[in-house]
Amino acid sequence: MINHHRVLSFVLPILNIVVCFPLDQFFPYGSSAGDGQLAACDDCSTSSIPIAVNFSFFGSSFDSIYVNSNGDVTFGSPLTQYTSEPFPINGSHKIIAPFWTDIDTRKGGRLWYRTTQNSDLQQGTTKIRSLFPNIENFAATWMMIVTWDNVAEFGCEEPCSQRNTFQLVLITDGTHSFAVYNYNKITWTKSSQVGFNAGDGEHYYSVPGSMTDAVLNLPQMSNIGIPGQYVFRVDQNKISNADTIDECASSPCVHGNCSNEYLFYECICEPGYTGVNCESEIDECQSSPCIHGNCSDHLSYYTCHCHAGYTGSHCQTDIDECTSSPCVHGTCTDDINGYLCSCMPGYTGVLCEIDVDECQSSPCIHGDCQDMVNSYTCHCYAGYTGQHCQFDINECLSSPCVQGNCTDQVNGFLCNCIKGYTGITCDTDINECERSPCIHGTCVNQIGNYQCICDTGYYGRQCSQFEVSLLTPLFVGLPLILLTLLFLLCRKKCKRQEELDNSGEIFPFGDKTLGPSKPAFRNKQPSRNAFVSNVVNVIRSVWRRITPVCTYILEKIQTGYIHISTKINLGERAHKCYYYMSEKIKPLKNRSAKVFPQSQENA
Structure with a gap:
C-alpha cells in the first residue's frame, strides 16, 4: 500500500x-x-x-x-x-x-x-x-x-x-x-x-x-x-x-527494491530491514514480541525463548498442564508452570489419588467401620444402632413380655413375670394343677392360683377334709329302713295268718301232705296263742330274710368306712372301727350261715 x-x-x-x-x-x-x-x-x-x-x-x-x-x-x-x-x-x-x-x-x-x-x-x-x-x-x-x-x-x-x-x-x-x-x-x-x-x-x-x-x-x-x-x-x-522521471536511477534503496513515484521514490525493503533507504536492520525484538519469554533478534525474524509454563511463537500461550488430566479424582485448575487439583469430596493428595480413610477417627462406637468414598458405613454390633452405633437398641420397645415387666439388656431383654406366668416372654400361664394339689377333687387352673372342686363329702383348700356329718343319713336311715321292712313283713305275715285261720285248717302250714310220719308233724309243738305265734313266725321270717342282707351291708359299710378313713387320714380311729365292726359282724355272719345256709349262698 x-x-x-x-x-x-x-x-x-x-x-x-x-x-x-x-x-x-x-x-x-x-x-x-x-x-x-x-x-x-x-x-x-x-x-x-x-x-x-x-x-x-x-x-x-x-x-x-x-x-x-x-x-x-x-x-x-x-x-x-x-x-x-x-x-x-x-x-x-x-x-x-x-x-x-x-x-x-x-x-x-x-x-x-x-x-x-x-x-x-x-x-x-x-x-x-x-x-x-x-x-x-x-x-x-x-x-x-x-x-x-x-x-x-x-x-x-x-x-x-x-x-x-x-x-x-x-x-x-x-x-x-x-x-x-x-x-x-x-x-x-x-x-x-x-x-x-x-x-x-x-x-x-x-x-x-x-x-x-x-x-x-x-x-x-x-x-x-x-x-x-x-x-x-x-x-x-x-x-x-504515474511518473515521468525515474527517481530510482541512483539505486537509493540499500536493502530493498525501489518504486518510482511521481517526484519521489519509495523503497520496498527486504525482510528484516527498514528506514527510508532500507538501510537499518530491524530489531524484531524492539517491540517485545515475546510476551512471556526472552527475545533473540535475527535478520528478518526473532526467536522467543519462553519462560517455564508458556509456549507459542510469542510465548503467548500458557501451557495447560491440565491437558494430561493429572488429577485422578478431582478438578484441575491450570497455573503458571503447574496446576492445582481441587479434590472431589473423599479424596486428598497432590493428584487427588488418595482415598481419605473416614474410618481413621473410629467413628463407630459399637460397631465395625467400612470406609467408602467421602463417607463410611458403620456395621453395628448386635444390640446397637444409629449412624455411629451409639444407641443401645431398646428391645423392650416392642413389649415382648406378655405378662411381665421388661428390662432392656445389650442385644436382649429380661422379662420379670408377674405371679402365675413363666417363659422367656412370660407368655406361659403356670399350671398350678400340674402337681395335683386337689386330693379329693378336680383342679381348675387360674392365673397364679388354682381352685379345687371337691368330690362329695370333701372340703378344704385341697379337698383333704371329709365331712363326717354326711354319714348321718346313712346311720339314721338304715335303721329306719330295717324297721320299715320289718313292719311290712309282719303286716304281710299277719294278713296271711288271718286268711289261714278263716279257712278252718287245723295246721297253719300250707303243706297238706303232713302226717305223723313227717318230721314236721313229729316236731310240731302244741299251738300257742295265735297272735304270739304269728309274731314269732314273722320275726323268724324277717330275720331269715334280712340277716344275709344286713351282713352284706355291714361288710360294705365296713369296707367303705375303712376307705374313707384312709382318704381322710383317720388313722387309729379307722383301725379301731375296723376291728370293732369285724368282731361284731363275725358272730352274726357265722350264726346266719348255720341257721340259713341256703339264704347265705343266695346272698
Whole structure:
C-alpha cells in the first residue's frame, strides 16, 4: 500500500488557472460514442460484462466485470451497497471506485458504459506510454469507459441542482493494467470512498481525503499534475502512481527494491530491514514480541525463548498442564508452570489419588467401620444402632413380655413375670394343677392360683377334709329302713295268718301232705296263742330274710368306712372301727350261715 503522506496531490489555485478536467478531454461517451446506458435506478448494476483479454488487478486476473450505479465497478459479483466503507474491506469487495457513494439516477443524470477495441485504444496507449515510459512497447488491447454524467445524490430535493460528473477508464494489454479517474465536477458527497480494494483485507489503496468532504476537491487534485485526473497502475500487488522521471536511477534503496513515484521514490525493503533507504536492520525484538519469554533478534525474524509454563511463537500461550488430566479424582485448575487439583469430596493428595480413610477417627462406637468414598458405613454390633452405633437398641420397645415387666439388656431383654406366668416372654400361664394339689377333687387352673372342686363329702383348700356329718343319713336311715321292712313283713305275715285261720285248717302250714310220719308233724309243738305265734313266725321270717342282707351291708359299710378313713387320714380311729365292726359282724355272719345256709349262698 502506498503511504498516503508520501503521495503528492496538487490543489491548484483557482484564479487564472483551469481548475477541473474539461469534458472535452474526457474519453468520448454517450450514445454518439456507442455507449450503453444503465436505466435510471437506485442501487442497481449491469449484468456481467465480458473482458476480451485478462485484466490483472492486484496480481489476480479477471475475465468479466460489473458496472454499479453507486460510482464503482467490481469483479466477481455486482455491488448494490449504497453506503461506502473505508478501505480495506475483507470479503467480496473486489472494487475499483472512482467515487463510491449513494447515487440515484432517478433524480437526474445518466450512466454510460462501453468496452472498445477501436481507435480509443490508440488514445489509451498514448496516455499510458506518456506516463509510464519504463513500460516499453505498451499497446492497449482492451479498454472500458464508464461515465457518470451529471448524476444526483439519493434523497436530493427537486430540482436537485447539485450534480457530479466523473469518468473511469480501464486500459490493459493483457499484462499491464491501468485505471484513469477523470473528474469534471464534484458538488456533493455522502462519505464517498475513492480508491481500490482487493477484497482480501490487505491489498488496497485509498485516495487521500476519502470518506471526508475533502473529496469535493477532486476536480482540482491529481497524482500526475493534471487537475481532475488520476492515473494508477493496478496489475501489481501494490498500486503505483504515474511518473515521468525515474527517481530510482541512483539505486537509493540499500536493502530493498525501489518504486518510482511521481517526484519521489519509495523503497520496498527486504525482510528484516527498514528506514527510508532500507538501510537499518530491524530489531524484531524492539517491540517485545515475546510476551512471556526472552527475545533473540535475527535478520528478518526473532526467536522467543519462553519462560517455564508458556509456549507459542510469542510465548503467548500458557501451557495447560491440565491437558494430561493429572488429577485422578478431582478438578484441575491450570497455573503458571503447574496446576492445582481441587479434590472431589473423599479424596486428598497432590493428584487427588488418595482415598481419605473416614474410618481413621473410629467413628463407630459399637460397631465395625467400612470406609467408602467421602463417607463410611458403620456395621453395628448386635444390640446397637444409629449412624455411629451409639444407641443401645431398646428391645423392650416392642413389649415382648406378655405378662411381665421388661428390662432392656445389650442385644436382649429380661422379662420379670408377674405371679402365675413363666417363659422367656412370660407368655406361659403356670399350671398350678400340674402337681395335683386337689386330693379329693378336680383342679381348675387360674392365673397364679388354682381352685379345687371337691368330690362329695370333701372340703378344704385341697379337698383333704371329709365331712363326717354326711354319714348321718346313712346311720339314721338304715335303721329306719330295717324297721320299715320289718313292719311290712309282719303286716304281710299277719294278713296271711288271718286268711289261714278263716279257712278252718287245723295246721297253719300250707303243706297238706303232713302226717305223723313227717318230721314236721313229729316236731310240731302244741299251738300257742295265735297272735304270739304269728309274731314269732314273722320275726323268724324277717330275720331269715334280712340277716344275709344286713351282713352284706355291714361288710360294705365296713369296707367303705375303712376307705374313707384312709382318704381322710383317720388313722387309729379307722383301725379301731375296723376291728370293732369285724368282731361284731363275725358272730352274726357265722350264726346266719348255720341257721340259713341256703339264704347265705343266695346272698
